[in-house]
Amino acid sequence: MLSRLVLVSGHTLKNSGSFGACMVQASRTFHQSSQSLAPVPPLPEKGGKVRHGIFPEELFTLLYPKTGVTGPYMLGTGLLLYMLSKEIYVINHETFAAASIGAVVIYGIKKFGPSVAAFADKINEDKVAKAQEVKDQAMASLAQGIEDEKKEQWRVEGRHMLFDAKRNNVAMLLETNYRERLHMVTNEVKKRLDYQVELQNLHRRMEQEHMVNWVEQSVVKSITPQQEKESIAKCIADLKVLAKNTQARATLNLRIFSKVLKITVKNVWGKPGFPVKRLLA
Amino acid sequence: MAGRRAAMKAIDWVVFAERVPPNQKAMFNSLKTRSDSIAAKLASLPEKPAPIDWSYYRSVVAKAGMVDEFEKKFAALMVPEPVDTQTTKIDSQEQEANKTAAAYLEASKARIAECEKALEKFRNMIPFDQMTIEDLNNTFPETKLDKAKHPYWPHKPIADL
Numbered sequence: 001m002l003s004r005l006v007l008v009s010g011h012t013l014k015n016s017g018s019f020g021a022c023m024v025q026a027s028r029t030f031h032q033s034s035q036s037l038a039p040v041p042p043l044p045e046k047g048g049k050v051r052h053g054i055f056p057e058e059l060f061t062l063l064y065p066k067t068g069v070t071g072p073y074m075l076g077t078g079l080l081l082y083m084l085s086k087e088i089y090v091i092n093h094e095t096f097a098a099a100s101i102g103a104v105v106i107y108g109i110k111k112f113g114p115s116v117a118a119f120a121d122k123i124n125e126d127k128v129a130k131a132q133e134v135k136d137q138a139m140a141s142l143a144q145g146i147e148d149e150k151k152e153q154w155r156v157e158g159r160h161m162l163f164d165a166k167r168n169n170v171a172m173l174l175e176t177n178y179r180e181r182l183h184m185v186t187n188e189v190k191k192r193l194d195y196q197v198e199l200q201n202l203h204r205r206m207e208q209e210h211m212v213n214w215v216e217q218s219v220v221k222s223i224t225p226q227q228e229k230e231s232i233a234k235c236i237a238d239l240k241v242l243a244k245n246t247q248a249r250a251t252l253n254l255r256i257f258s259k260v261l262k263i264t265v266k267n268v269w270g271k272p273g274f275p276v277k278r279l280l281a
Numbered sequence: 282m283a284g285r286r287a288a289m290k291a292i293d294w295v296v297f298a299e300r301v302p303p304n305q306k307a308m309f310n311s312l313k314t315r316s317d318s319i320a321a322k323l324a325s326l327p328e329k330p331a332p333i334d335w336s337y338y339r340s341v342v343a344k345a346g347m348v349d350e351f352e353k354k355f356a357a358l359m360v361p362e363p364v365d366t367q368t369t370k371i372d373s374q375e376q377e378a379n380k381t382a383a384a385y386l387e388a389s390k391a392r393i394a395e396c397e398k399a400l401e402k403f404r405n406m407i408p409f410d411q412m413t414i415e416d417l418n419n420t421f422p423e424t425k426l427d428k429a430k431h432p433y434w435p436h437k438p439i440a441d442l
Contacts, residue, residue, distance in 0.1 A: 040413060042410075042411040128409045128410055131409050132409055135403055135406070135409075138399075138403060139400060139403050139404075142396045142399055142400045142403075143396075143400065145392070145396050146393050146396045146397065146400075149389045149392055149393045149396070150393070152302070152385075152389060153386055153389055154300070155300050155301075155302055156382045156385060156386060157300075158296075158297065158299075158300030159378050159379075159382055160375070161292065161296075161297045161300065162297075162312075162378075163371055163372075163374065163375040163378070164290050164292055165292050165297070165312060165316055166367075166371050166374075167290075167368060167371055168289050168290060168292060168316070169315070169316055169319055170365065170367045170368060170371065171289050172289070172319045172320060172322075172323045173319060174362070174363045174365060175323055176319070176322055176323045176326060177363045178360065178362055178363055179323075179326045179327075179328065180326065181360045181361075181363075182329070182330050182360055183326070183330045185330075185355075185358060185360060186330035186331070186333065187330075189333060189351060189355055190333055192351070193333070193338050193342065193348070193351065196342050196344065196347065197338070197341050197342060200341070200342065200343055
């Protein structure tokens with residue numbers, strides 16, 4: 001955890017070069033050997049392994065062949081006893097202050113260390129995820145753009161259909177016009193022939209009517225006054241005979257009707273089942 | 282007449298409609314309605330007019346020779362075909378459209394090439410978790426902090442943080 005922080009800060013220090021105005025010269029004096037342009041290998045995920053928080057694992061692996069597992073512990077104990085007994089390190093009130101502070105610090109790190117580390121990692125992850133999302137969106141939109149362009153090219157290929165449709169329209173219009181002309185010619189000729197026929201019919205009708213009128217007039221003219229008086233007298237006599245006949249027939253009908261009525265009343269009135277009320281209503 | 286009829290091509294309006302871009306759909310619809318009305322008008326007219334019954338007229342019309350004269354003149358009459366003035370215009374329009382289409386295709390291909398190039402750059406990029414800040418500034422020049430304009434940390438306006 002600490003080593004991660006150390007590595008990151010060290011990296012930024014290297015990147016920012018030196019301080020102030022002497023930046024360029026300072027960075028150049030640091031490069032002793034010729035520069036190689038190979039890409040920088042990726043940074044390790046975790047720092048070097050340590051035991052008990054401070055002592056690197058390499059010490060233990062170094063001493064293992066000669067002294068086994070307990071070697072470094074014996075070394076440590078010996079060194080500590082040496083320093084205490086020879087009073088190279090003097091125990092005073094500062095020792096207790098250091099011990100208490102050390103205890104609190106170690107407790108704090110053990111308790112809150114992982115959560116702080118996770119928080120820092122999450123911030124980093126979010127940054128990377130955002131960048132990745134931007135990249136993905138850009139790639140998707142580019143691919144979509146390419147697809148759309150291809151589609152537009154396909155559309156352009158169909159432009160000949162428009163002109164085919166136009167030419168078809170023109171051909172249809174021409175054909176329609178031609179047919180209309182043919183029809184018009186036929187209709188005109190037919191009209192003229194029909195006119196002649198109608199004219200003839202009219203002539204004949206007029207001749208007929210004229211003849212009929214003329215015959216009527218001549219007949220009426222030929223009736224003499226003597227013939228007229230005779231025909232009127234005959235008409236009056238005929239009317240008189242007709243009137244007498246009609247009167248006789250009328251009285252006969254009346255007598256027959258009254259007889260029938262008497263018979264009906266005698267037979268039907270007052271018998272049971274006769275619908276008086278319905279008749280009267 | 283037969284020669285003129287063969288010049289008409291069958292148009293598949295469904296396929297045509299697919300190729301029309303959405304911003305020109307209104308023009309396509311108006312073209313289709315016009316074409317349909319013209320076709321309907323053509324279909325409503327019979328191809329040949331009804332023949333005239335010359336024998337009937339010969340029997341009815343009293344004037345001698347009139348019907349014969351009419352018949353002779355009618356048979357000899359040639360109805361002129363209407364002149365086609367528009368096809369050349371349409372052909373020239375088609376040539377122009379071909380030229381503009383070729384230019385558009387060229388531009389479209391150039392755009393596709395640009396898109397492809399950008400896409401390649403994205404594909405060949407190193408993954409973000411292996412990038413350093415230098416690599417990021419090289420790949421996306423807009424992320425480079427301008428140390429000349431803002432010499433003090435954070436090298437960008439506070440509002441941009």
